[in-house]
Amino acid sequence: MNIPDQKFKVVVIGGSAGSFSVVSRILSQLDPSFSVPIVLCLHRLKHIRSGLVEGLNMKSKIPVVEPYDKDKLRPGIAMLAPSNYHLFVEFDGTVSLSTEEVNNHSRPSIDYAFSSAAFAFREKALGIILTGANRDGAQGIKCIHDKKGFTIVQDPASCEVDTMPRAALKLFTPNQVLKPDEIVQVLNQLKG
Amino acid sequence: MTYKEYLRVLKEHTPYDFSEYSDNSINRRIQKVMQDHKMTFDELTARTLSDNRFVEEVVEAITVNTTDFFRDPELWRFLFEKHLSIYRKNGVINIWHAGCSTGQEVFSLLILFNELGMLPKTRVFATDISQKALDKAKEGIYKHQIERGCIDNFSKVFNDPKKGEQILDKYFDVDSMNDIITVKPLLKKNIKFIRHDLVKNGLPFYNKMDIVFCRNVLIYFNAKLQTRIIQRFFDVLFSNGTLVLGAHESLNGFFKTKFEKTGPVFKKSNGFHFRC
Numbered sequence: 001m002n003i004p005d006q007k008f009k010v011v012v013i014g015g016s017a018g019s020f021s022v023v024s025r026i027l028s029q030l031d032p033s034f035s036v037p038i039v040l041c042l043h044r045l046k047h048i049r050s051g052l053v054e055g056l057n058m059k060s061k062i063p064v065v066e067p068y069d070k071d072k073l074r075p076g077i078a079m080l081a082p083s084n085y086h087l088f089v090e091f092d093g094t095v096s097l098s099t100e101e102v103n104n105h106s107r108p109s110i111d112y113a114f115s116s117a118a119f120a121f122r123e124k125a126l127g128i129i130l131t132g133a134n135r136d137g138a139q140g141i142k143c144i145h146d147k148k149g150f151t152i153v154q155d156p157a158s159c160e161v162d163t164m165p166r167a168a169l170k171l172f173t174p175n176q177v178l179k180p181d182e183i184v185q186v187l188n189q190l191k192g
Numbered sequence: 193m194t195y196k197e198y199l200r201v202l203k204e205h206t207p208y209d210f211s212e213y214s215d216n217s218i219n220r221r222i223q224k225v226m227q228d229h230k231m232t233f234d235e236l237t238a239r240t241l242s243d244n245r246f247v248e249e250v251v252e253a254i255t256v257n258t259t260d261f262f263r264d265p266e267l268w269r270f271l272f273e274k275h276l277s278i279y280r281k282n283g284v285i286n287i288w289h290a291g292c293s294t295g296q297e298v299f300s301l302l303i304l305f306n307e308l309g310m311l312p313k314t315r316v317f318a319t320d321i322s323q324k325a326l327d328k329a330k331e332g333i334y335k336h337q338i339e340r341g342c343i344d345n346f347s348k349v350f351n352d353p354k355k356g357e358q359i360l361d362k363y364f365d366v367d368s369m370n371d372i373i374t375v376k377p378l379l380k381k382n383i384k385f386i387r388h389d390l391v392k393n394g395l396p397f398y399n400k401m402d403i404v405f406c407r408n409v410l411i412y413f414n415a416k417l418q419t420r421i422i423q424r425f426f427d428v429l430f431s432n433g434t435l436v437l438g439a440h441e442s443l444n445g446f447f448k449t450k451f452e453k454t455g456p457v458f459k460k461s462n463g464f465h466f467r468c
Contacts, residue, residue: 067440068440068441068442069410069411069441069442070414070415070418070444082439085411085440089216090216091215094415096214096215096216096411096412097408097438097441098214098217098256098412099256099258099259099408099411099438100217100256100258101256101258112220115220119215119219120215
């Protein structure tokens with residue numbers, strides 16, 4: 001497995017259908033001293049908007065928070081994009097929220113989260129796209145790839161629904177195509 | 193040329209200043225204008241310098257107008273059950289909706305005041321940078337609200353599953369075939385809609401305010417500009433006035449001591465409130 005040598009300012013993880021259990025699994029196996037800020041951008045079912053942050057916190061080795069607008073990314077904290085808001089990573093390491101129109105039927109839009117991280121941190125952004133049932137995120141993670149950031153796509157064979165990773169794989173060749181447990185191994189060897 | 197340089201052109205040559213907006217969002221919205229018009233930055237700049245109508249078009253395209261009736265029902269339920277009655281003894285209740293967009297929250301608040309029997313006391317100033325949005329707000333005609341779940345929202349706010357339909361019929365003329373609802377005149381009497389740019393313009397009224405509503409507007413500004421605008425809200429509020437922000441907006445630093453958090457809203461107070 002190839003472990004990126006560069007230092008990262010943010011890890012952005014995007015997922016949709018089936019991603020809750022994968023994200024829980026990743027967070028539950030993280031090294032508690034994991035020191036890169038994480039942004040989680042997960043599609044939510046319209047009528048089940050609450051409880052996600054609590055659910056993830058039960059499993060996670062690092063704190064998971066729903067940020068307020070302009071909160072700063074912090075090492076070893078996972079920020080979950082609030083339901084019904086887009087989340088953007090800004091140059092100064094803060095996050096901005098937005099209620100702009102849905103993108104790919106989604107708010108939060110994974111494309112926006114990925115592309116903002118690419119725009120702000122270029123090669124210092126790491127993007128991971130997980131299982132999901134639509135195309136949101138594919139274009140965005142390609143932005144990270146284009147700016148020489150590091151990209152990981154969940155192995156479609158390990159996905160509950162593989163539309164999202166396959167859409168990404170159609171657009172570019174990521175640094176890694178990995179199963180969830182392998183994703184954790186990469187994360188745990190990152191330099192903050 | 194970059195979006196930053198284009199924002200400087202706007203600032204120097206038009207009445208608008210977006211230079212302190214959040215970078216990602218403003219950048220993407222300008223990119224979209226360029227895509228829609230198939231323009232480069234240079235072409236965009238040239239047109240901006242020569243065509244005032246086009247500038248207005250750009251401003252409309254840049255600003256965000258998404259809003260709903262009773263977005264975040266828990267907030268509205270709090271206002272209805274616990275908060276708005278504190279202004280019952282007022283002769284007049286002055287309310288400023290800063291960035292009211294197409295007006296759904298203006299009418300949402302007035303529905304609550306009417307249910308509390310306080311509607312005749314209200315005097316509302318509803319302002320927005322977008323003329324198109326204001327025109328829609330003035331009309332009070334809304335499409336696809338039923339499909340988007342407004343009845344369910346009404347029920348949640350009043351904590352009664354039967355109330356949703358009642359509220360709808362009481363305050364709106366309903367064309368359910370086409371999913372169009374029209375605000376009834378009783379809610380429209382006490383509102384002034386005023387075009388106003390929160391960033392560039394002075395206050396469009398002389399009144400002090402009891403309530404300032406500014407939900408999901410500040411998120412488009414950078415932290416420095418947010419602080420300036422919140423200072424203005426602080427100055428315009430009476431000493432027990434209420435500031436209502438979006439569900440994921442908060443006050444930073446200094447202002448945490450000048451407002452007291454009461455449920456989901458902020459109350460201006462004269463004392464300092466140190467928060468641990």
